Amino acid sequence: MAGTGHTVKSYEEEMQSLNDNLVKMGSLTETQIAEAMAAVIKVDKDSVDKIVKNDGSINELRSIIDEQITTVLVKRAPMAVDLRITLSTLKISHDLERIGDLAKSIAKKVKPLPIDLPDELIGSLRRLGDLVQKQLKEVLDAYLNKSKDKSIEIWKKDEQVDDLTNLAMNEVANYLQSDKKNLEIATHLLFVTKNIERAGDHITNIAESLYYLIEGEYLEGARPKGKPIDS
Amino acid sequence: MTKEERLKKRYNSEKRFKFYGILSVSLAMIFVLVLIQNIVSKGSSAFSRTTIEVDIIYNANLLEIEGPITKEALNNAEFYDLSVESILKIFPSQNAKEERQVLRLFSPDFEYEVKRVLSKKPNKINDIVPIRLTASDDVDQLNKGNFPRDLPEDRRRVSNFQLNIYDNLVEQDKIGKKFNDYFFTKGDSRDPELAGIGGSLMGSFFTIVICLILSFPIAIMASIYLEEFAPKNKITDFIEININNLAAVPSIVYGLLGLGILLSVMEFPRSTPLVAGITLSLMTLPRIIIPCRASLKAVPPSIREAALSVGASKFQTVFHHVVPLAMPGTLSGTIIGLAQALGETAPLILIGMVAFVVDIPGTPVDPSASLPVQVFLWSEQAERGFVEKTSATIMMLLGFLIVMNFIAVYLRQKFEKKWN
Amino acid sequence: MELENKKIKIQAKNLNVYYGAKQALFNINLEINQKEVTALIGPSGCGKSTFIRCINRMNDVIDICKVDGSIEIDGSEINDKKVDVVMLREKIGMVFQKPNPFPKSIYDNIAYGPIIHGLAEEKNQMDNIVETSLKKAALWDEVKDRLDEPGTSLSGGQQQRLCIARALSVSPEVILMDEPCSALDPIATAKIEELIDELKKSYTIVIVTHSMAQAVRVSQKTGFFHMGKIIEVDSTDKIFKNPSNKMTQDYITGRFG
Numbered sequence: 001m002a003g004t005g006h007t008v009k010s011y012e013e014e015m016q017s018l019n020d021n022l023v024k025m026g027s028l029t030e031t032q033i034a035e036a037m038a039a040v041i042k043v044d045k046d047s048v049d050k051i052v053k054n055d056g057s058i059n060e061l062r063s064i065i066d067e068q069i070t071t072v073l074v075k076r077a078p079m080a081v082d083l084r085i086t087l088s089t090l091k092i093s094h095d096l097e098r099i100g101d102l103a104k105s106i107a108k109k110v111k112p113l114p115i116d117l118p119d120e121l122i123g124s125l126r127r128l129g130d131l132v133q134k135q136l137k138e139v140l141d142a143y144l145n146k147s148k149d150k151s152i153e154i155w156k157k158d159e160q161v162d163d164l165t166n167l168a169m170n171e172v173a174n175y176l177q178s179d180k181k182n183l184e185i186a187t188h189l190l191f192v193t194k195n196i197e198r199a200g201d202h203i204t205n206i207a208e209s210l211y212y213l214i215e216g217e218y219l220e221g222a223r224p225k226g227k228p229i230d231s
Numbered sequence: 232m233t234k235e236e237r238l239k240k241r242y243n244s245e246k247r248f249k250f251y252g253i254l255s256v257s258l259a260m261i262f263v264l265v266l267i268q269n270i271v272s273k274g275s276s277a278f279s280r281t282t283i284e285v286d287i288i289y290n291a292n293l294l295e296i297e298g299p300i301t302k303e304a305l306n307n308a309e310f311y312d313l314s315v316e317s318i319l320k321i322f323p324s325q326n327a328k329e330e331r332q333v334l335r336l337f338s339p340d341f342e343y344e345v346k347r348v349l350s351k352k353p354n355k356i357n358d359i360v361p362i363r364l365t366a367s368d369d370v371d372q373l374n375k376g377n378f379p380r381d382l383p384e385d386r387r388r389v390s391n392f393q394l395n396i397y398d399n400l401v402e403q404d405k406i407g408k409k410f411n412d413y414f415f416t417k418g419d420s421r422d423p424e425l426a427g428i429g430g431s432l433m434g435s436f437f438t439i440v441i442c443l444i445l446s447f448p449i450a451i452m453a454s455i456y457l458e459e460f461a462p463k464n465k466i467t468d469f470i471e472i473n474i475n476n477l478a479a480v481p482s483i484v485y486g487l488l489g490l491g492i493l494l495s496v497m498e499f500p501r502s503t504p505l506v507a508g509i510t511l512s513l514m515t516l517p518r519i520i521i522p523c524r525a526s527l528k529a530v531p532p533s534i535r536e537a538a539l540s541v542g543a544s545k546f547q548t549v550f551h552h553v554v555p556l557a558m559p560g561t562l563s564g565t566i567i568g569l570a571q572a573l574g575e576t577a578p579l580i581l582i583g584m585v586a587f588v589v590d591i592p593g594t595p596v597d598p599s600a601s602l603p604v605q606v607f608l609w610s611e612q613a614e615r616g617f618v619e620k621t622s623a624t625i626m627m628l629l630g631f632l633i634v635m636n637f638i639a640v641y642l643r644q645k646f647e648k649k650w651n
Numbered sequence: 652m653e654l655e656n657k658k659i660k661i662q663a664k665n666l667n668v669y670y671g672a673k674q675a676l677f678n679i680n681l682e683i684n685q686k687e688v689t690a691l692i693g694p695s696g697c698g699k700s701t702f703i704r705c706i707n708r709m710n711d712v713i714d715i716c717k718v719d720g721s722i723e724i725d726g727s728e729i730n731d732k733k734v735d736v737v738m739l740r741e742k743i744g745m746v747f748q749k750p751n752p753f754p755k756s757i758y759d760n761i762a763y764g765p766i767i768h769g770l771a772e773e774k775n776q777m778d779n780i781v782e783t784s785l786k787k788a789a790l791w792d793e794v795k796d797r798l799d800e801p802g803t804s805l806s807g808g809q810q811q812r813l814c815i816a817r818a819l820s821v822s823p824e825v826i827l828m829d830e831p832c833s834a835l836d837p838i839a840t841a842k843i844e845e846l847i848d849e850l851k852k853s854y855t856i857v858i859v860t861h862s863m864a865q866a867v868r869v870s871q872k873t874g875f876f877h878m879g880k881i882i883e884v885d886s887t888d889k890i891f892k893n894p895s896n897k898m899t900q901d902y903i904t905g906r907f908g
Contacts, residue, residue, distance in 0.1 A: 006905050077864055079891050079903040216893025463714055533751035537814070539709060540745035541764035541821055542737045551763075552753060 011076050015085065018068050022089055022096075025061040026140040029096045032058065032103040033136060033199060037129035039110045040192055043117055051107040058100035065093040080216075088213035092143070095202040095209070099136070102195045102202075109188045117185075121175050124168035125193060131161055132196050135203045139210065148214045155207040155219060161200035168193045270629075274622025280411040280424060281374040282363035283336065283400060287317040287345055291356045305353060310346040318364075321405070322396045332393055338365040338424045363407055368423040368616035373397060374406060377615055414623065418589045419600060419608070423616025426609070428624050430591045434504050434584070434599030435573060441508025441595055442572050446515045447565055453516075454523035454561075459549045477517040485514040486578030494582060501583040502598040510582055511572040519568040526560025527553060559646040563639035570635040574628065576603040602628045657684035660825065660855040661706060666720035668701055668710065668879075675701045677880045679720070683872075688847060688856045690870035690887065692863060694907065697876040699859045703827045706857065707743040708736050724825070741768055744818030748830040750810035752802030752817070757794050760802040760813055761785065764821040780820055788816035789846050808839025815846065826850065828858040832865065844869050863903050867891050875899045 006012040032054060039047045069090050072078060078086050135154055142150035169190065176186035211219045232240075293313040296304050318337065324330045338344075341364045348362050349355070369388045372378050374397075384391050400406050417427030461467045489510030493499045499506045530553045538548040554561075579585075584604050592599035600608065602624060609621040661683040668676040676698045683689045691699040701710070708729065710716040722729050729739055741764075752760050761781045764770075771777040781798070785791040790812040794805070802813050811831055818826055828847075832840040847856060847869045860866050866873055867887060874884040875896070883896040894900045901907050 007907060008905060011905065076905075079863060079867075079905075080894055080900050082904045083892065531751075533747060533749055534753065535712075536709065536745075536747055537751040537753060537817070538763075539712065540707065540740060540747075541767070541817060542740040543763075543767055544737055545712075547767055551767075556754065 008076075014068065014072055014076070015082065018065065018072065018086075018089055021061055021065050021068065022093055023140070023144065025058060025065070025093060025096050026136075026143070028054070028058050028061065029100050029103070030133070030136055030140065032100050033129075034133055036103040036106040037126075037133065037196075039107050040113075041122055041126050041129070043110060043113050043115050045110055048107045048110050052104055055100050055104040058097055062093050062097040065089065084213045084216060088209040091209045092206050095205045099199045099202050102199045106192050106195050109192050112188055113185060118175075121171060121189065124164060124171050125189070125196075128161065128164040128168050128193065128196050131157075131164055132200050132203065135161065135200060139203050139206050142207070143210055146210075146214055148211065151207045151210040151214070152219070155204055155211070158200055158204040161197060165193055165197040165200075270622045270625050274619055274624075274626045276375050276377075277414060277619040277623035278411050279408045280413065281366040281371040282407045282409050283321075283366050283370070284361055284363050284405040284407060285318055285321060287314065287349065287360045287362050288320075289313070289349060289352075289356050289358050289360055290316065300353060300356065302350070302353065305350040308346070308350070309342075310349065311342045313349075314342050314345040322399060329392060332390060333396065336367055336370050336393060336396065338367050339422060340365065340425055363409065365413070365424055366406075368614055369393075370397060370406075371424055372615045374408075375619075414620070418591050419587060419605070420589060423612070423614045423620060426617070426620055428602065428605055428627060430588055431600040431602050431605035431624075432627075433592050434507075434588075435601040435603075437504030437592065437595040437599070438507040438511060438579075438601055439569055439573055441505060442512045442515055443565075443569060445509065445512035446519055446568070449512075450516050450519035450523055450565070450568075451561060454520045454527060455549065455554060457520075458524045458527040459553065460545070474517045474520055478521055480514075481577075482514050482575050483577040483581065485510050486581030488513065489578060489582045500596055500598070502586045502588065504592065504595040504597075504599050504601075506582050507579050507584055507601065508595065510578050511575060514575065514578065515568045515572045518571060519565050522564025522567070523557070523561045526557040526564065529560065530556045559643045562646075563643045566635050566639040566642070570632050570639075573635070574603055574632060576607055579604050580607070602631075657687060659683070660685040660724065661857070662723045663702070663705075664721045664723070666702070666705065666718070666722060668698070668705060669717040669719070670713070671715040675879050676705075677878075679881050681874055681881060681884060683855060683857055685855050686851060686853065687872060688851050688858060688870040689872045689874065690866035691857065691859045691874045691876060692861070692866050692902070693876035693882075694902065695861075698879040699874075699876045700829055701879075702876070703745075703829060703857050703859055706825070706827055707740050707745055709745065711736060741821050742823055743825040743827060744821065744823035745827040746811070746814050746818055746829070746831045749834050750807055750814050752805070752810050752813050754801060754803055756799050757785075757802050757805070757813060758798040760817050761820045764817060768821055770821065784816040784820040785813075787819050787850070788812045789842065789849070790816055806839070808835050808842055811835060811839070811843060812846065815843075815850075819850075823854065825855045825857065828856065830859055830861060833861060840865070863891070875902060877902070 006015070032051060035047060035051050035054075038044065039051065069086055072082075072086055076082070135157060138150060139154050141147075142154060172186050172189045172193065175189075176182050208219050211217075290313055291300060293316060294300075294305075294308040294310065295312075296308055298304065315334065318341065319330055319333055322333055324333055344364050345362060349360065352360070366374065369378070370393075373380075373389055373394075378387065378389060380387075380394065389397070397406070413425060414427045415432070416429045417425060418430035420426040457467060457470065489506055493506050493509060494501060499509075534552050534556065535548055538552045539545075543551065579601055584599070584601055585608060586598055586600070587608075588598050588600050590597070606621055606624050606628065609617045609624065659682045661681075663679050663681045666676055666679040666681075667674065679698075679702060681702075691702065693699050704710050705718055705722060706724075706729075708718075710718060718730060720730075724742070728734070753763065755763075758781055761784050762771075762777055765777060765780050771780055782791060782795075785794065790809060793809060794800075794813075802810065805813060811834075815826070815831075832843050835843065844865065847858070850856060858866075858869065870887045872884065873887045873890040875882045875890065875894075875898075877898060883890065883894060883899040885895070889895075890899060891903060894903065
């Protein structure tokens with residue numbers, strides 16, 4: 001943001017390390033979501049344990065970032081852009097951690113699924129997963145580039161996520177209606193869909209935090225909303 | 232060189248420096264002590280005078296009083312013959328020459344000393360009254376041990392005959408010592424035993440009072456104006472430089488000024504404390520202005536700001552706050568300036584204060600001497616008695632200077648307000 | 652925002668100040684609202700102290716200082732020749748960086764201003780002024796039993812509050828504070844800040860400070876000075892959360908120079 005660095009070098013280093021940790025956390029979360037979605041699509045039960053285990057390092061990073069932010073607040077009493085970076089980083093790290101948690105619970109739902117999931121059942125789900133992954137990647141890129149336009153774009157795109165979610169849910173509902181024996185699988189798949197949608201909401205949060213970080217103002221207007229499920 | 236060696240060298244040079252410092256301070260102390268010891272050892276004997284007790288026969292017939300003996304008549308009477316008659320009885324003399332020698336054992340004032348005692352005691356007429364008369368300078372010095380007795384007679388101021396009488400008197404226990412009140416109460420005299428600093432003390436006092444009255448208000452006003460009110464421009468800079476230069480002008484130049492203007496042009500009376508005071512105040516002015524301005528400058532600007540910020544005018548700020556705070560420094564500066572003036576000799580010589588003045592001045596326009604000039608005058612005298620008088624006068628002068636300096640220090644410490 | 656509703660107390664228009672050949676302030680335009688604390692921040696030598704010393708014309712005592720432009724208080728020009736500087740300073744009190752009580756008793760410190768302005772005719776009137784001033788400065792309870800002691804015997808923070816009480820004694824409308832806490836410890840600073848909060852209900856306060864945190868805590872409006880120019884003036888909230896000017900941002904985030 002600012003052309004020159006802080007007069008106090010260690011302050012500069014602290015802010016840099018905060019940034020690095022957030023970026024690291026972002027890429028870990030990205031991997032987790034990607035792997036969780038892949039596991040669902042392929043019903044790859046072997047990778048579940050690994051995903052669950054990796055969530056630990058995201059949580060760990062979040063604790064580190066929390067600690068660092070406390071330190072910066074106490075030591076530097078950050079003002080203006082530094083204050084906004086600090087606050088946004090705190091919020092973004094919490095959103096990322098929630099996304100990680102969601103990836104974990106998505107992965108956990110793979111275990112009870114049958115190996116041979118019908119393709120028509122997971123078509124929308126796959127598209128939804130791809131979109132959310134793309135959103136996450138873009139929001140992380142926007143963070144790196146501090147791009148205001150990108151953050152608004154991502155924020156607006158959440159509408160598509162909601163629409164796709166509705167679509168995927170409808171598919172699952174239809175599948176459920178076709179045979180009452182599908183209840184268990186359908187429930188799991190509904191959870192997976194809902195979790196991905198939630199991850200999308202967190203990405204929107206991140207975009208909002210990013211916008212505040214850059215502009216010092218909150219994104220105005222109602223949140224983009226998809227069409228209701230039953231329409 | 233290793234670190235340890237360098238460290239050692241550093242400590243050594245520190246020690247050397249300390250040693251040199253102590254050495255120079257001790258040297259200075261030794262000089263001062265030697266000076267003081269010298270003056271005190273020479274001068275302390277001046278505070279006592281030798282007396283010879285003589286039994287005066289109060290023979291009223293010798294008083295040449297016509298008519299009844301009243302107090303008034305006694306006051307106008309001549310006591311010379313009466314005194315001489317009794318004095319000559321202390322030792323049998325063969326001829327007039329020896330009689331003169333006997334008389335010369337006493338100060339020329341013996342007649343008045345006798346009169347002073349006897350004129351108050353008309354009831355003692357025809358009695359014998361023992362009176363301690365002041366001995367002459369020669370006997371005084373002999374008694375104080377300043378005259379070697381083993382010199383040949385023609386190189387001595389005291390003849391063998393006089394020595395004989397002196398020894399005789401010592402045997403009879405007639406020679407005594409007395410506190411020398413004459414030194415403080417009498418004016419100058421050609422006879423050392425009768426010379427005193429009374430005249431020059433008063434002269435110095437009048438001079439300093441006039442100097443104070445003239446220089447203090449002018450110096451204070453000048454320094455307040457220059458420091459607080461004068462605009463900072465070339466003219467005030469010029470004045471400031473000149474004040475500093477004036478403080479360094481040799482004092483004799485001020486003497487010339489006094490001589491040229493006060494005596495020649497304005498025709499003020501010569502040799503008077505009035506002229507001396509005016510001349511010395513000219514000399515003292517810059518020497519007071521400089522410390523006054525320094526102490527005004529030392530008042531922190533925060534005090535001025537404080538006063539100004541509650542709405543005090545410039546004048547109120549200066550006279551309510553700055554001047555009272557600068558007062559201790561101002562006063563001590565003034566006293567030290569006056570102390571310098573008190574010790575000044577050269578300008579006073581030029582305006583005629585070296586005149587031989589016997590009378591003690593009663594007003595500042597009477598001719599007078601002053602203490603430092605008295606020192607100068609007496610130091611040129613040949614008589615041995617003036618040597619101790621010179622040193623004693625120096626002691627008095629130093630005493631006054633020390634007292635004035637103590638007052639200056641006291642004022643500064645007592646009234647100096649602490650600000651942070 | 653609430654800023655717009657405030658009445659303007661002091662308005663500087665195109666103010667230029669020169670010290671001899673050197674220009675110290677360039678074209679300053681600043682509005683200071685009534686009964687509000689305005690903080691002036693900026694690096695050393697940026698002209699913020701020079702500016703507040705223009706408000707009560709303390710620069711008059713500096714021979715080489717020349718003030719050009721206008722400062723209006725309640726709409727009337729103070730640099731006008733007709734304005735008596737003594738009356739002006741009765742209306743505008745000032746508190747300085749270093750506590751500077753007179754080397755007199757606490758009582759006399761407060762009483763001095765009212766005496767020279769003739770504000771009290773009788774002893775009990777003066778006692779009253781001294782008591783209310785000290786109470787307003789939150790010092791009364793600490794010194795009421797020792798009003799005869801010298802003002803310089805108080806602690807640093809107490810001395811500064813004494814100076815504030817002294818400024819209040821002539822019932823000013825505006826109080827100028829030139830880094831009033833820079834010589835004080837944190838507790839004394841907190842007391843002064845608490846006092847400023849209290850005083851802003853009845854007085855217009857302009858405070859110069861080097862402590863950004865203090866500016867945030869005490870002020871409603873902040874002006875950032877740099878090299879004799881006003882770079883940015885805005886609500887304190889805006890300045891410290893999201894300043895518009897990059898220079899302001901660099902200064903308050905410690906990226907300056």
